[in-house]
Amino acid sequence: MFSNYFKIAIRNLLRNKSFSIINILGLTIGLACSLLILLWVQDERSVDNFHENGDRLFLVYERQYIDGKIEAGYYTPGILANEMKRVVPEIEYATNFSWLADNPDRITFEAENKIMKFDGCYSDSDFLKMVSYPLLKGNAVTALNSPVSLAISEKMAKAFFGSAEAAFGKTVKFNNSKDLTVTAIFADLPQNVSAKFDWLINWPTFLDDYEWAKDWGNNGPNTLVMLRKDANPEKVEAKIKKFLEKYNKQQSASFRIELGLQRFGDFYLNNIFKEGKIVGGRSEYVSLFSIVAIFILIIACINFMNLTTARSARRAKEIGVRKVAGAVRSSLIRQFLSEALLITGLSVWLALSLVVIVLPFFNQLTGKQIQLPVSDTKFWLILALLTLITGIIAGSYPAIFLSSFKPITVLKGTLKFSNSSTLFRKGLVVFQFVLSFVLISGTILISRQVNYIQKMKLGYDRENLLVIPIEGEMRAKYQLFKEQAMNAKGVKTISRMGETPTNIGSTTGGIDWDGKNPNTTPMFRNSPVGFDFIKTMDLQLVAGRDISKDFASDSTGYLINESALKLIGYKDPVGKPLTQWGQKGRIVGVLKAIWRSEERRVGKECRS
Numbered sequence: 346m347f348s349n350y351f352k353i354a355i356r357n358l359l360r361n362k363s364f365s366i367i368n369i370l371g372l373t374i375g376l377a378c379s380l381l382i383l384l385w386v387q388d389e390r391s392v393d394n395f396h397e398n399g400d401r402l403f404l405v406y407e408r409q410y411i412d413g414k415i416e417a418g419y420y421t422p423g424i425l426a427n428e429m430k431r432v433v434p435e436i437e438y439a440t441n442f443s444w445l446a447d448n449p450d451r452i453t454f455e456a457e458n459k460i461m462k463f464d465g466c467y468s469d470s471d472f473l474k475m476v477s478y479p480l481l482k483g484n485a486v487t488a489l490n491s492p493v494s495l496a497i498s499e500k501m502a503k504a505f506f507g508s509a510e511a512a513f514g515k516t517v518k519f520n521n522s523k524d525l526t527v528t529a530i531f532a533d534l535p536q537n538v539s540a541k542f543d544w545l546i547n548w549p550t551f552l553d554d555y556e557w558a559k560d561w562g563n564n565g566p567n568t569l570v571m572l573r574k575d576a577n578p579e580k581v582e583a584k585i586k587k588f589l590e591k592y593n594k595q596q597s598a599s600f601r602i603e604l605g606l607q608r609f610g611d612f613y614l615n616n617i618f619k620e621g622k623i624v625g626g627r628s629e630y631v632s633l634f635s636i637v638a639i640f641i642l643i644i645a646c647i648n649f650m651n652l653t654t655a656r657s658a659r660r661a662k663e664i665g666v667r668k669v670a671g672a673v674r675s676s677l678i679r680q681f682l683s684e685a686l687l688i689t690g691l692s693v694w695l696a697l698s699l700v701v702i703v704l705p706f707f708n709q710l711t712g713k714q715i716q717l718p719v720s721d722t723k724f725w726l727i728l729a730l731l732t733l734i735t736g737i738i739a740g741s742y743p744a745i746f747l748s749s750f751k752p753i754t755v756l757k758g759t760l761k762f763s764n765s766s767t768l769f770r771k772g773l774v775v776f777q778f779v780l781s782f783v784l785i786s787g788t789i790l791i792s793r794q795v796n797y798i799q800k801m802k803l804g805y806d807r808e809n810l811l812v813i814p815i816e817g818e819m820r821a822k823y824q825l826f827k828e829q830a831m832n833a834k835g836v837k838t839i840s841r842m843g844e845t846p847t848n849i850g851s852t853t854g855g856i857d858w859d860g861k862n863p864n865t866t867p868m869f870r871n872s873p874v875g876f877d878f879i880k881t882m883d884l885q886l887v888a889g890r891d892i893s894k895d896f897a898s899d900s901t902g903y904l905i906n907e908s909a910l911k912l913i914g915y916k917d918p919v920g921k922p923l924t925q926w927g928q929k930g931r932i933v934g935v936l937k938a939i940w941r942s943e944e945r946r947v948g949k950e951c952r953s
Contacts, residue, residue: 375645376696382638394610402609405568408621417618423558435576440469455518465544467551483529495525496545595854595866653743677748685740806883841875889919889934901930907938
């Protein structure tokens, strides 16, 4: 019976080629767009969700209560992980890490007479025990247990030594300063990881290079913990809530810190805080695009329905003759559903072909490396289910509508459509256009927002502004580099900064000034800067001047912005004393605050 239905369906398709091409093409484009979006959604949801112990991996975040306001983020003290592991029995493994929430460090390595740069991170020895990154050589237990240990990716191993086997145990010079031994080689990380790196170095090395991270009052690195199998995450979170009260002596009546836990697999999609609570992030885009994919598919199905019912008069006599010959309505419904499923099947096959062709360009647009999971049985099952659902939705109304024709009316040539059926078809057309209007309007709105972000004033001149990492010998020979570079054609001015201006993550409460209330400990975002910083960034001064080499005292001078000044309370701030981590200095200049709505989070204090 079903083979007969499909034979009739194929004959109808071949008999009406123009209609068939238009109908199949419309459904194909809709399915292809939906498939591309759903592949992107699936890729987003997979980030950091492949670890074997994923249900026990948690990221620690801070919730800071400052003068009645709440701020939160993933920056934590650099010595938090080991202490939590020592004190909290429910924690099996713990590691500080730099950086999960920020860009990795790009460092120069030298080996086998080759000098190359690779992105990487610092972590404790527990890290490789916690995550599911396969080791090609070495042992996860001992890979990072020494200050001279170095774990590298297969890509990095091949770049220097030709293979993972040849790299194991070899010596590599790190940042032109110290020799490290390759103690492990891990497989190149998949694309669905939030923190991408090609090397890992033992955490004590980070603490030696960045002394500030040893202070409980300074934040910057991230902290990752793995709970024991029998631990309850909610109870552990409640237990560590006031963990820092014992260690951070800066806490007071107006300033306190609470710790929270977030499942590591949720971090990538949900990392935006509001009032100290995680309220979303990229998950909003995932939900939005999922809805868009459904809307596009609905539009394609409605288009199929309208085209099919618009041809109803051409098939009326066929239906009338078949009914006179004894065909029942249920068999006609099955026939039309079979035709819809056939067209949907052809459309899905064409859509897959179109996706394969378009996918490289789509990856370039989204910055991903998505591939069709052709070896995944689950993918084909979902695709078969999508085909079935789409075919039934697209063919249901035409099947019910066409099978309802009365044979006497049809054969007499007096076929007329009822008001209800006409109204329903018009409703489908209106609904289709409404969805199209919503999608087009949304696209225009997003385009305008992106254009606004690209052209908005950030408080500094970003045109022709270049960021060059200070690495290796440049740290010691920075002044020589600056002098030589200033002689280059087109270079106007040069300065330096501890972090990029768009991503100042370091915070501290170790700031003192005359008249400070001893019961308050506000947190400041801070970064060291060099001479001519304001001139280089083209920042706006409210008072004072730039940090300059013409003033010897500027080596301990401070730049603050209006938000910091409001908090400090100085009336005439230039020349007034300010102390950071016990280092006394004076305020040199006051910068105009950027982004008023975010002023508590903007870098408030800079030091040369």
